[in-house]
Amino acid sequence: MLQDAAQSSATENPAGDEVLGDSGVLTVIANAGEAHRQGVKVYNLEVEQAHTYFVLAEHAPDGADAVWVHNAKYGEDAARALLKGAGTPGFTPIQGSGGPGKVYLMSATRLKSGKPYVGGTRRPVAKRMSDADHRAKTVDGAAPDSTLVADNLSMDERRGIEGILVDIGGTTLSNAQKALRVNLPKNAVRVKAGDALITKWHQG
Numbered sequence: 001m002l003q004d005a006a007q008s009s010a011t012e013n014p015a016g017d018e019v020l021g022d023s024g025v026l027t028v029i030a031n032a033g034e035a036h037r038q039g040v041k042v043y044n045l046e047v048e049q050a051h052t053y054f055v056l057a058e059h060a061p062d063g064a065d066a067v068w069v070h071n072a073k074y075g076e077d078a079a080r081a082l083l084k085g086a087g088t089p090g091f092t093p094i095q096g097s098g099g100p101g102k103v104y105l106m107s108a109t110r111l112k113s114g115k116p117y118v119g120g121t122r123r124p125v126a127k128r129m130s131d132a133d134h135r136a137k138t139v140d141g142a143a144p145d146s147t148l149v150a151d152n153l154s155m156d157e158r159r160g161i162e163g164i165l166v167d168i169g170g171t172t173l174s175n176a177q178k179a180l181r182v183n184l185p186k187n188a189v190r191v192k193a194g195d196a197l198i199t200k201w202h203q204g
Contacts, residue, residue, distance in 0.1 A: 074195040078202035087147035094150035101158030113174035120162040160194020
């Protein structure tokens with residue numbers, strides 16, 4: 001059963017996993033994704049100001065379980081591609097609209113956690129890496145290896161990109177807490193600014 005799990009795409013939950021309906025009934029996932037050669041008509045639904053909500057089919061029988069739905073607040077495929085591509089040969093950092101903000105990815109290679117770390121700064125990344133809190137994350141106490149992911153960012157762009165990458169990276173990162181709660185309405189401007197740059201980068 002998925003317990004205390006972060007939001008995930010339906011296709012990431014394999015058949016056999018259990019999900020909890022709004023009435024507290026456990027339901028086993030039979031099939032999380034189907035391919036249709038002819039295509040099928042689908043509807044994208046987003047409820048304004050609601051990140052999570054239940055949906056029930058119009059003609060569902062009394063007592064039927066609703067489906068728990070999350071609004072996607074950013075392009076998840078593009079965010080995953082950025083997190084995976086940062087630091088690989090040929091990677092070019094995202095360029096923002098102008099500003100001192102930067103987003104970096106610390107390599108897992110020498111980190112005590114064995115997991116990469118995403119951060120943001122207004123300072124040169126090399127100087128940020130030499131700070132005591134970052135040196136304390138490494139096995140040898142030296143500045144960690146890092147990759148510049150995005151540069152020349154406004155504050156909203158920096159907070160948005162950092163927040164999206166930490167959110168999409170989840171437990172694969174060593175970040176102890178979320179950089180930005182991407183589902184809160186008050187953070188929508190930042191998420192939108194970060195998502196726009198990530199999407200532009202992803203589209204080439």
